[in-house]
Amino acid sequence: MKESKTCIQTQNLCKTYYSQEKGVHVIRNLDMEVYKSDFTVIMGASGSGKTTLLYLLSGLDEATSGDVVYDDVKINDMKMKQLVEFRRKKIGYIFQGINLVPYLSLLENVSVIGKLITKNSKEVVEKSKKLLCDFDLEDELHRLPSEVSGGQQQRVAVARAMINDCQILFADEPTGALNTSQGKKMLDIMSEINKDGKSIVMVTHDLKAACRGNRILYLKDGKVHGELSLDAYDEKDLDEREQVVYNFLRKRGW
Ligand SMILES: Nc1ncnc2c1ncn2[C@@H]1O[C@H](COP(=O)(O)OP(=O)(O)OP(=O)(O)O)[C@@H](O)[C@H]1O
Ligand SMILES: [Mg+2]
Numbered sequence: 001m002k003e004s005k006t007c008i009q010t011q012n013l014c015k016t017y018y019s020q021e022k023g024v025h026v027i028r029n030l031d032m033e034v035y036k037s038d039f040t041v042i043m044g045a046s047g048s049g050k051t052t053l054l055y056l057l058s059g060l061d062e063a064t065s066g067d068v069v070y071d072d073v074k075i076n077d078m079k080m081k082q083l084v085e086f087r088r089k090k091i092g093y094i095f096q097g098i099n100l101v102p103y104l105s106l107l108e109n110v111s112v113i114g115k116l117i118t119k120n121s122k123e124v125v126e127k128s129k130k131l132l133c134d135f136d137l138e139d140e141l142h143r144l145p146s147e148v149s150g151g152q153q154q155r156v157a158v159a160r161a162m163i164n165d166c167q168i169l170f171a172d173e174p175t176g177a178l179n180t181s182q183g184k185k186m187l188d189i190m191s192e193i194n195k196d197g198k199s200i201v202m203v204t205h206d207l208k209a210a211c212r213g214n215r216i217l218y219l220k221d222g223k224v225h226g227e228l229s230l231d232a233y234d235e236k237d238l239d240e241r242e243q244v245v246y247n248f249l250r251k252r253g254w
Contacts, residue, residue: 028222
């Protein structure tokens with residue numbers, strides 16, 4: 001059983017997007033927790049607000065109302081400078097759709113964020129190389145994103161998210177663009193990162209990916225509409241985990 005200590009808590013969290021004077025209430029009075037060292041998975045239909053929620057939890061976007069509390073500090077009360085510092089030092093983020101800078105090499109894509117955090121750019125470049133080598137990209141360091149495969153780009157996105165030695169890694173459909181074997185490799189990387197002690201919050205549509213988590217939250221109508229703990233199930237019995245997750249999702253109309 002994992003230690004359950006809250007690292008993020010939301011209170012009455014709301015997000016409304018306005019377009020053409022019409023409000024779309026995507027997140028509605030949502031209360032939830034993320035626990036330290038957990039591998040939390042967020043699922044829900046397309047358009048249910050998963051990406052929106054990840055942006056709010058990570059401080060990348062502002063809530064319309066309500067609070068996001070991170071280790072007892074309200075991130076919505078932070079001054080801009082404090083918020084930027086918080087994001088740089090504590091948060092890693094793998095975006096839905098990867099978002100690499102097209103005109104920078106893979107190595108530069110990873111090191112550019114690290115250079116914002118520390119002045120020791122030599123150290124950052126060395127660390128970036130090591131991360132890319134860990135992800136089997138030692139021969140592609142100086143290539144542009146357009147010169148490597150989708151799976152390789154996705155691994156660069158993970159390396160970039162980890163350059164700041166974050167406390168919590170957010171991943172928005174990290175296997176979305178990958179084939180089965182590339183997807184499995186990506187999930188092995190995520191499991192490894194979690195075993196090394198980092199908290200992970202991952203959005204996915206994929207049952208196999210969801211089984212890597214130890215806690216699954218289902219998002220519907222702007223709220224958490226059910227949660228499932230996988231702590232009691234054997235990590236290696238993927239068939240059993242898949243069946244349990246499938247039953248949980250099916251009851252919620254997935
Ligand atoms: N910047 C925006 N302005 C207006 N509406 C938005 C904006 N971003 C998202 N939305 C709307 O908010 C809702 C939730 O979007 P979000 O991207 O969070 O969904 P999602 O659950 O991540 O979907 P998917 O599984 O397709 O990635 C959608 O109806 C979307 O059209
Ligand atoms: Mg999304």
